[in-house]
Amino acid sequence: MLLIPCPWCGRRDESEFACGGEAHIARPADPDAVSDAEWADYLFMRTNPKGAHRERWVHVHGCGRWFNVARHTVTHDISAAYKVGEKPPGDAS
Amino acid sequence: MAKGAYSIFSLVRNALRYHEGWPRAWRSPEPQPAYDVIIVGGGGHGLATAYYLAKEHGVSNVAVLEKGWLGGGNTGRNTTIIRSNYLWDESAAIYDKSLRLYEGLSRELNFNLMVSQRGVINLAHNLHDMRELARRVAAIKLNGIDSEILAPADIKAMVPILNVSPEARYPVLGASLQRRGGTARHDAVAWGLARAADARGVDIIQNCEVTGISREGGKVTGVETTRGSIKAPKVGVVVAGHASVLAAMAGLRLPIDSYPLQALVSEPLKPVIDSVVMSGAVHVYVSQSDKGELVMGASIDNYNSYAQRGSPHVIENMLGATVELFPIFSRLSMMRQWGGIVDVCPDASPIVSKTPVDGLYFNCGWGTGGFKATPGSGFAFAHTIAEDRPHPLNAPFSLERFTTGALIDEHGAAAVGH
Ligand SMILES: Cc1cc2nc3c(=O)[nH]c(=O)nc-3n(C[C@H](O)[C@H](O)[C@H](O)COP(=O)(O)OP(=O)(O)OC[C@H]3O[C@@H](n4cnc5c(N)ncnc54)[C@H](O)[C@@H]3O)c2cc1C
Ligand SMILES: [Zn+2]
Numbered sequence: 001m002l003l004i005p006c007p008w009c010g011r012r013d014e015s016e017f018a019c020g021g022e023a024h025i026a027r028p029a030d031p032d033a034v035s036d037a038e039w040a041d042y043l044f045m046r047t048n049p050k051g052a053h054r055e056r057w058v059h060v061h062g063c064g065r066w067f068n069v070a071r072h073t074v075t076h077d078i079s080a081a082y083k084v085g086e087k088p089p090g091d092a093s
Numbered sequence: 094m095a096k097g098a099y100s101i102f103s104l105v106r107n108a109l110r111y112h113e114g115w116p117r118a119w120r121s122p123e124p125q126p127a128y129d130v131i132i133v134g135g136g137g138h139g140l141a142t143a144y145y146l147a148k149e150h151g152v153s154n155v156a157v158l159e160k161g162w163l164g165g166g167n168t169g170r171n172t173t174i175i176r177s178n179y180l181w182d183e184s185a186a187i188y189d190k191s192l193r194l195y196e197g198l199s200r201e202l203n204f205n206l207m208v209s210q211r212g213v214i215n216l217a218h219n220l221h222d223m224r225e226l227a228r229r230v231a232a233i234k235l236n237g238i239d240s241e242i243l244a245p246a247d248i249k250a251m252v253p254i255l256n257v258s259p260e261a262r263y264p265v266l267g268a269s270l271q272r273r274g275g276t277a278r279h280d281a282v283a284w285g286l287a288r289a290a291d292a293r294g295v296d297i298i299q300n301c302e303v304t305g306i307s308r309e310g311g312k313v314t315g316v317e318t319t320r321g322s323i324k325a326p327k328v329g330v331v332v333a334g335h336a337s338v339l340a341a342m343a344g345l346r347l348p349i350d351s352y353p354l355q356a357l358v359s360e361p362l363k364p365v366i367d368s369v370v371m372s373g374a375v376h377v378y379v380s381q382s383d384k385g386e387l388v389m390g391a392s393i394d395n396y397n398s399y400a401q402r403g404s405p406h407v408i409e410n411m412l413g414a415t416v417e418l419f420p421i422f423s424r425l426s427m428m429r430q431w432g433g434i435v436d437v438c439p440d441a442s443p444i445v446s447k448t449p450v451d452g453l454y455f456n457c458g459w460g461t462g463g464f465k466a467t468p469g470s471g472f473a474f475a476h477t478i479a480e481d482r483p484h485p486l487n488a489p490f491s492l493e494r495f496t497t498g499a500l501i502d503e504h505g506a507a508a509v510g511h
Contacts, residue, residue, distance in 0.1 A: 001406050002396075015406060019396040021350065040496040044348035044439050048337035050399045073351075074399045 005081040008063045020056035022046050023068045024088070050074060054088055057081075097292075098203050118284060119291035124298050127324035128156045130478055131316055132331060133303045133339060135159025136168040137279075137464065138456055139331035140286035140297075141471020142478070147293035149472070150479035155295045156325075157287075158318060160302035164283030167333050168464065170433035172356050172378060172390040174369055175465035176213045176274030178233045178240050183489040183501050184442065185236040190486055191469025195277060198468055204285030206277050207383070213274030214248065216372040216418075217267045226269050233271075243268045254365055254421045262417040263375055275369060276380055282467055306330075306343040306453065313343075313452035329454045329478050334399065334434025336444075336457035343450050347457070348495050349436050352393040354461050355403035357430040361385030365421065375414035386428065389415060393435065393461065403432040435460045440500040445474050445487035454478050455492070 002014040028034040028042055047053075053073045058066045070080040070088060080089040097103075097116055107115055130146060132139045135157050147153040159165075177189035199206045217223045226242065233240040245257045248268050257265045287297055298320070305317030306328060315324035330339045334351045362385050371378040376392045391411040394403050408430065416423045438444060438458040443466070445456045456474045459466060469486065476484035483491060494500055 001404050014404070021397070036496045036498075040348075041346070044495045045346040046337070046348065046350055047341075047346060048350050048397060049341075050335070050338050050351075053397055055396065071396075073397050076398065076400060 145475035194468035
């Protein structure tokens with residue numbers, strides 16, 4: 001069981017949370033102007049990396065808020081948890 | 094009978110020689126500089142692809158490259174359930190083709206796959222489950238696949254140890270049954286296919302990890318491996334949980350997430366259950382192996398992972414429900430537990446497809462339920478590679494369906510997805 005640091009509530013057991021998959025996937029700004037291929041990419045295509053991953057979690061059985069987590073998909077080490085809208089740690093862009 | 098064939102006579106002959114004279118079941122060749130086709134991934138699906146390439150299409154200048162040992166991926170880690178009671182026509186066609194191939198494969202491969210059509214029972218615990226089950230059974234029958242509905246008394250007669258009391262935590266209102274469903278020995282499937290493919294000239298190369306996919310002008314030219322570069326105009330990738338990793342080597346992204354899925358076996362018991370019992374609602378599935386061990390599967394851990402292990406709380410949930418359904422199991426010890434990395438598509442259906450790169454083909458997305466599909470998947474994928482176009486069986490399972498929107502939604506296919 002992971003120990004997940006909710007930015008609002010602190011470290012809690014994984015069973016209080018649900019994972020929402022890859023983070024930082026922006027909905028196309030102008031949906032009418034988007035091709036089928038671009039929709040497919042937005043809706044379905046995922047990076048699914050073996051290594052560093054940024055993903056969304058929601059503290060269902062706690063504060064109920066969504067936030068982002070940086071986690072390694074082999075070691076499961078969580079290097080950061082940060083609020084929606086914040087830049088991922090280590091991201092200079 | 095072919096030289097080296099297994100038979101009662103070869104068994105007796107070798108027994109008299111203290112089993113010291115058995116030949117190797119397949120060669121262990123050095124990789125050649127070039128092949129007509131390279132298959133990446135020596136699991137059941139990759140080996141089946143190589144076997145049918147040689148058998149159905151006369152393409153035997155083929156290498157299967159496996160980073161570890163044969164069948165060491167999900168093929169050797171699954172709970173061995175085979176069945177074809179899927180809801181949608183497209184799935185019914187490919188899964189039933191696979192089951193029909195399984196029915197003849199032990200003889201064809203001269204290798205006992207221990208296919209045991211002991212019946213697969215899917216339980217319903219509430220009215221909604223019952224309605225859904227009735228709908229599925231009807232749809233499945235329309236596709237000419239055997240399927241029937243059982244009342245609680247029929248289920249109790251087949252599975253006396255199941256708690257069907259109305260007071261039970263998970264009351265059993267009914268079930269569906271596919272009598273042709275059952276189990277097969279997973280290792281034997283890998284070994285039998287490997288031996289038959291090898292006999293037809295396929296090079297099976299273990300401990301050879303693919304680290305790059307070489308391309309020129311949008312066309313595949315071969316692969317980079319830990320044992321050097323190997324050329325081929327066609328490369329078929331069949332690496333289950335690692336599909337996205339291989340796709341990234343060719344600059345592609347797939348609609349796939351990888352998750353750990355766990356299974357466990359108990360200490361051996363006398364025979365107590367002679368069918369496969371599954372419950373989608375509480376995510377339990379149980380069968381008993383010929384050694385007497387109960388074989389059980391849990392659900393996936395709900396986050397992306399490549400660690401071949403799962404979390405204990407997932408097992409705890411599943412065992413809690415198992416003990417409610419089978420109170421007799423409450424004092425059993427579990428002997429072993431393990432995990433495999435499963436490749437899950439948004440519609441819980443596989444991808445057996447060409448890709449935007451010429452000569453590069455992907456077979457993946459079988460997720461938590463592809464063991465049953467092993468021969469059918471290999472059959473269709475071999476056709477796709479040899480002819481450079483899909484077989485009618487896998488045409489609906491193309492990568493394009495995520496662009497056209499023609500998804501094949503098999504979530505909860507006839508109960509749990511295994
Ligand atoms: C716990 C568990 C229970 C399951 N239960 C069932 C069940 O009851 N019924 C059912 O139908 N299905 C079940 N499944 C699903 C089933 O096991 C898989 O869908 C199926 O075995 C996939 O076969 P495969 O040949 O595609 O993959 P695998 O057997 O995983 O083979 C892929 C191979 O590719 C190799 N590979 C990966 N990367 C590379 C690389 N870079 N270079 C070279 N080789 C590479 C791997 O080492 C691996 O051997 C279960 C899965 C799990 C994990
Ligand atoms: Zn919180």
